[in-house]
Amino acid sequence: xxxxxxxxxxxxxxxxxxxxxxxxxxxxxxxxxxxxxxxxxxxxxxxxxxxxxxxxxxxxxxxxxxxxxxxxxxxxxxxxxxxxxxxxxxxxxxxxxxxxxxxxxxxxxxxxxxxxxxxxxxxxxxxxxxxxxxxxxxxxxxxxxxxxxxxxxxxxxxxxxxxxxxxxxxxxxxxxxxxxxxxxxxxxxxxxxxxxxxxxxxxxxxxxxxxxxxxxxxxxxxxxxxxxxxxxxxxxxxxxxxxxxxxxxxxxxxxxxxxxxxxxxxxxxxxxxxxxxxxxxxxxxxxxxxxxxxxxxxxxxxxxxxxxxxxxxxxxxxxxxxxxxxxxxxxxxxxxxxxxxxxxxxxxxxxxxxxxxxxxxxxxxxxxxxxxxxxxxxxxxxxxxxxxxxxxxxxxxxxxxxxxxxxxxxxxxxxxxxxxxxxxxxxxxxxxxxxxxxxxxxxxxxxxxxxxxxxxxxxxxxxxxxxxxxxxxxxxxxxxxxxxxxx
Numbered sequence: 417x418x419x420x421x422x423x424x425x426x427x428x429x430x431x432x433x434x435x436x437x438x439x440x441x442x443x444x445x446x447x448x449x450x451x452x453x454x455x456x457x458x459x460x461x462x463x464x465x466x467x468x469x470x471x472x473x474x475x476x477x478x479x480x481x482x483x484x485x486x487x488x489x490x491x492x493x494x495x496x497x498x499x500x501x502x503x504x505x506x507x508x509x510x511x512x513x514x515x516x517x518x519x520x521x522x523x524x525x526x527x528x529x530x531x532x533x534x535x536x537x538x539x540x541x542x543x544x545x546x547x548x549x550x551x552x553x554x555x556x557x558x559x560x561x562x563x564x565x566x567x568x569x570x571x572x573x574x575x576x577x578x579x580x581x582x583x584x585x586x587x588x589x590x591x592x593x594x595x596x597x598x599x600x601x602x603x604x605x606x607x608x609x610x611x612x613x614x615x616x617x618x619x620x621x622x623x624x625x626x627x628x629x630x631x632x633x634x635x636x637x638x639x640x641x642x643x644x645x646x647x648x649x650x651x652x653x654x655x656x657x658x659x660x661x662x663x664x665x666x667x668x669x670x671x672x673x674x675x676x677x678x679x680x681x682x683x684x685x686x687x688x689x690x691x692x693x694x695x696x697x698x699x700x701x702x703x704x705x706x707x708x709x710x711x712x713x714x715x716x717x718x719x720x721x722x723x724x725x726x727x728x729x730x731x732x733x734x735x736x737x738x739x740x741x742x743x744x745x746x747x748x749x750x751x752x753x754x755x756x757x758x759x760x761x762x763x764x765x766x767x768x769x770x771x772x773x774x775x776x777x778x779x780x781x782x783x784x785x786x787x788x789x790x791x792x793x794x795x796x797x798x799x800x801x802x803x804x805x806x807x808x809x810x811x812x813x814x815x816x817x818x819x820x821x822x823x824x825x826x827x828x829x830x831x832x833x834x835x836x837x838x839x840x841x842x843x844x845x846x847x848x849x850x851x852x853x854x855x856x857x858x859x860x861x862x863x864x865x866x867x868x869x870x871x872x873x874x875x876x877x878x879x880x881x882x883x884x885x886x887x888x889x890x891x892x893x894x895x896x897x898x899x900x901x902x903x
Contacts, residue, residue: 449557449604453480457550463543472528476547479521479554522558525551549597552589556608559586563615567622580619586612624692632732633691635816636892637874643738643797643891644871645820653823653870653878667809670881672823674870678877679813684775685875688895689816691727691735698769699724706759706799730758734796734893759795766790766897776813776897793896803832803845803887808900810880814872817894821878822849823868824885831865832885849887 457480464473529548532539539545559582566579590608593601624630656666658677666673679685687693705719705726721729733756766773767790788808797817805826812821824832833846847859855862871891872878880886882902 446557449553449607450484452604453550453554454484456546460543460546460550463541464547467541467543469528472525472547475521475524475528476550479525479551482521483554483557522551522554526555545597549593549601552593553601553604553608556586556589556593556612559583559589560608560611560615563612563619567615567619573623576619576623580616580623583612583616583619586615620696632736633695634735635689635691635731635895636735636738636818637689637816639818639871639873639891640738643818645869645891647869647871651867651869653821653868655870658877666879672868672881672884673879674872675877675879677875679777679815679875681777682775682813682815683777684772684815684895684897687775689874691731695724695727698772699727701769703760703765703768704763705730706761706795708757726758726760730756730796731794731893734798738797738892757796757798759793759799761793761795761799761801762791762898763793764790765792765794788902789900791898793894793898795890795894797890797892797894799890799894801886801888803847803849803885805843805883805885806880806900807843807882808902809882811899811901812872812878812880812888813897813899814874814876814878815895815897816874818874818891819872819894819896820889820891821870821872822887823880824865826883826885828865828867828885831861833859833862845885850889 457476461473461477464470464476525547529539529544529551532544533548539548563579563582563586566575566582570576570579587609590605590612593605594609653672653674655674655676658675658680661673661675699722701723702720703723703726705721707719766776772792803822803824834844835842835846847862848854852863870878
């Protein structure tokens with residue numbers, strides 16, 4: 417079956433007939449590159465041999481010979497056995513993720529020439545720079561060929577992700593040719609880079625068609641029953657509709673309220689639900705990440721990564737496999753890494769990346785004070801914000817996903833064990849709120865404290881008055897924005 421698919425893919429790759437839609441690899445554009453390799457590489461190999469670099473010359477010759485053998489198979493004129501040989505070669509490259517016999521030879525030339533460049537003598541002869549560029553072009557081309565086969569023949573998410581990575585690699589290798597050798601190689605380097613970008617766009621489009629792939633990008637819009645905590649009706653935070661709220665009275669009364677419909681006009685409520693919005697528009701931006709459950713500070717770590725990396729390694733796994741509260745022993749960061757619990761917590765992303773500030777609307781119509789701070793909270797299920805209070809009033813806006821929120825009045829402070837030593841902050845409780853097994857002996861007064869609670873869903877906004885203690889746990893992947901202000 418794979419052999420038939422490889423033959424079919426090879427026929428399309430090599431055919432000079434028009435192909436519907438954007439097609440990153442076909443015989444028309446590969447011909448000039450193949451002619452250049454066939455004519456010029458032998459002279460470079462000879463120069464390498466004269467310099468005593470027989471091993472590098474042999475690897476370069478092998479890499480060029482392999483790729484020419486593959487691309488020279490013409491389904492219009494070759495016999496079935498020759499076509500089969502080409503198809504098997506292409507299939508072998510696919511199964512090796514582009515780093516099989518052909519990719520290995522080219523990669524070894526890249527490494528050897530790069531080491532020579534970094535040596536005291538550097539590139540003492542043109543054959544060094546030419547060898548580097550030939551090898552990078554071959555590796556770029558092979559990445560495109562293998563990525564194209566995956567795009568044509570596979571419906572597996574893992575294969576599409578591999579193809580996308582190979583397309584990116586093709587672009588970067590072509591770019592390195594231009595960076596190291598300049599305009600003399602621009603024709604081939606630019607062509608490969610453009611084809612790589614086109615292939616990546618096709619693969620991304622195909623990925624959206626795959627059900628599991630698509631779901632992994634989406635923050636849940638429905639809370640799974642097994643993740644929903646039981647909310648006592650007597651403890652439920654009061655709720656009001658946005659259109660009926662007396663804002664002056666609500667803020668002045670210093671009582672918590674959940675407001676429904678407050679975010680209906682926010683573009684973020686639609687855009688942020690699909691993580692592709694962040695990945696495609698802001699994926700290369702670096703952001704700070706808290707790894708682990710922050711309620712256990714000795715078991716957390718700080719990291720900096722791109723938004724795309726955070727989405728890939730944390731948020732998408734969270735979308736397909738939410739992390740329940742479960743047992744937690746606090747044995748170290750490695751445990752949390754396995755659990756894939758990560759948080760962009762209290763980050764001024766609206767100022768860091770101004771483009772996304774346009775996704776949030778007016779906070780409270782008629783509110784005459786400006787927010788002293790506004791922050792984005794974007795994280796996996798299982799993230800926890802420890803029980804604490806703030807020195808200002810707070811509007812917490814739930815843009816996407818679900819969070820469990822618990823509130824304690826300032827009058828309960830004596831029962832909440834303030835002064836978390838690990839943080840050195842008197843406004844943070846030492847109590848792990850939902851770890852009831854720790855309460856009896858270590859925090860005997862805590863169970864006596866009265867509290868309010870709610871599950872916040874997409875579009876909800878909650879007013880948390882100054883001095884009110886609050887504890888937050890993400891039930892699913894979640895995106896929130898909060899505003900601190902003083903009236």
